[in-house]
Amino acid sequence: MKKTLLTFASALLCLGAMAQEPVEKTFDAVADTWIRSNNLSWNGGGTGKNVETNTPEIKEGDNVVYGQFVALYGFDYQLPEGMKVQKATMRLVTERYKGLDMYVHGYPNNFDEKASWNTEGSFVEALYNEEPVAIFTPAGQWNKAIWNTGLTEDKQNLESWVNNIDVTAYVKTLTVNDSRANFLLYQELGKKGNQNCFYSKDNEGEEGTSQYGYTFTKEQLMPQLIVTFVEDADTSNDAIEPVADTWVRSDKAGDKKGSETSMEICYQMNADNTARDKQFYGIMSFKMPADVVDGTSEVTSAKLRLSHNMVKGDRNMEIYAYPAVLDEATACWNTEADNVATALSAEPIATYSANGQGNKAMWDALSDNYKTADAWTNTIDLTDYLKANPEDLNILIAKKNATPGNSIKVVSKDTQGEVNEKDAANPFTFKAEDIKPMLFVTYKKKSADDPNTGVDEVGVDENAPVEYYNLQGVRVENPANGLYIKRQGSKVEKVLVR
Numbered sequence: 001m002k003k004t005l006l007t008f009a010s011a012l013l014c015l016g017a018m019a020q021e022p023v024e025k026t027f028d029a030v031a032d033t034w035i036r037s038n039n040l041s042w043n044g045g046g047t048g049k050n051v052e053t054n055t056p057e058i059k060e061g062d063n064v065v066y067g068q069f070v071a072l073y074g075f076d077y078q079l080p081e082g083m084k085v086q087k088a089t090m091r092l093v094t095e096r097y098k099g100l101d102m103y104v105h106g107y108p109n110n111f112d113e114k115a116s117w118n119t120e121g122s123f124v125e126a127l128y129n130e131e132p133v134a135i136f137t138p139a140g141q142w143n144k145a146i147w148n149t150g151l152t153e154d155k156q157n158l159e160s161w162v163n164n165i166d167v168t169a170y171v172k173t174l175t176v177n178d179s180r181a182n183f184l185l186y187q188e189l190g191k192k193g194n195q196n197c198f199y200s201k202d203n204e205g206e207e208g209t210s211q212y213g214y215t216f217t218k219e220q221l222m223p224q225l226i227v228t229f230v231e232d233a234d235t236s237n238d239a240i241e242p243v244a245d246t247w248v249r250s251d252k253a254g255d256k257k258g259s260e261t262s263m264e265i266c267y268q269m270n271a272d273n274t275a276r277d278k279q280f281y282g283i284m285s286f287k288m289p290a291d292v293v294d295g296t297s298e299v300t301s302a303k304l305r306l307s308h309n310m311v312k313g314d315r316n317m318e319i320y321a322y323p324a325v326l327d328e329a330t331a332c333w334n335t336e337a338d339n340v341a342t343a344l345s346a347e348p349i350a351t352y353s354a355n356g357q358g359n360k361a362m363w364d365a366l367s368d369n370y371k372t373a374d375a376w377t378n379t380i381d382l383t384d385y386l387k388a389n390p391e392d393l394n395i396l397i398a399k400k401n402a403t404p405g406n407s408i409k410v411v412s413k414d415t416q417g418e419v420n421e422k423d424a425a426n427p428f429t430f431k432a433e434d435i436k437p438m439l440f441v442t443y444k445k446k447s448a449d450d451p452n453t454g455v456d457e458v459g460v461d462e463n464a465p466v467e468y469y470n471l472q473g474v475r476v477e478n479p480a481n482g483l484y485i486k487r488q489g490s491k492v493e494k495v496l497v498r
Helices: 005-014 117-127 207-212 333-344 383-388
Strands: 023-036 050-053 057-060 063-066 069-076 083-097 102-106 134-136 162-166 180-187 196-199 224-231 235-240 244-249 262-269 276-286 297-311 316-321 350-353 377-381 393-399 408-411 418-420 428-430 438-445 466-469 482-488 491-497
Touching: 023 117, 069 083, 117 180, 134 162, 244 262, 244 333, 262 393, 276 333, 297 383, 316 333, 333 393, 350 377
Parallel strands: none
Antiparallel strands: 023 069, 023 224, 050 196, 057 063, 069 180, 083 162, 083 196, 083 224, 102 134, 102 180, 235 438, 244 276, 262 276, 262 408, 276 393, 297 377, 297 408, 297 438, 316 350, 316 393, 418 428, 466 482, 482 491
């Protein structure tokens, strides 16, 4: 596993000693909003004191349908290197409680506060089929707001309106490469409810409670994510760039595209719609950590970052396992057609909807909320695939559907960034390090008794070779006159050599 010499020495010294004390850290909300399915462009973020959830009854003729109001919270999260999550709690203060129980999911998109159902609806609806990370009944007094008259005596205090929601299971899936922890809240689907509201980061305190002899400050009402971390010496995190990437096209079968800064993805059907006419596919290869490939460690999280510098037409994308290691210098349709056909004959290992402003490229005139790299980037979860296939990763990127002439372009490892100068007074750049493809892998050392461990990790073995290290973690072949770290098998101790 990757460790600096100093980190390695520290890890050796810590074995057999008392573990580092837990560390608690509070993360502030950096974005929150609410959106509604019956008004696709509606946005409730950035200004209001609360975010609203609801399942109001809406009639269309004689039919009754439900328009879903959902809340989104995003926290400025960071997992400390060498640590893992022990417990995570999202603290929200109820502004009013008038409805049903709340369902909570980890949310896969770094939404902007200008988000609407148009931008987030596909992410929200996909989560309706997943198990929630938590279900809770909002704190507070039913059919009242925290500032109403008529609160019962036991509700005339802040703690009676505080929700401490256990989100440990979701936060444990985040890695050192995640900069946000996002959550979706909604009321139970299919049931008529009323407004449940929770304070946002933009609240200004609550003076209305002065009727009870107190007020609540902005800080007291702020949404927070409170996480307890503990030491995790057996887990590593790698950010892996592709070792090769290119795209191939069936209409120019000999063209080699390995040095281009983006990969064009599309296909077009022929005139009678019976066969694919033009086919453009992206291909990538990643070298996985040696500990994963040899079975010493197992993948616990694997997320592929792909950015799109042009989004036109249908956004539905598919990723397939590719049956060969890519040589980008020589790859073209002539060399790869059989491998492409083999890849497409299987089920995709992941699907996603490409982010980015519709019918635009990064260098076009853009709406304000598409002037950040996040707005053009997807993070695709490949954890399950790489757990089952712990080997170097080769993939094919394809479009599920296409209309003639429309393409998605995926940024390649050779990008130099994208400069947007459409507004000459305010030019900006999508930096290369923010948009180049990256595979973020977290992997954990297997225990000695794991039957799938690739290396036999015996305990104390008198026949195991003895190794010595100085206190900086440098291996010493012939130690003399000093304090050293001695390792034999899995036994590690400090020894004084004279």
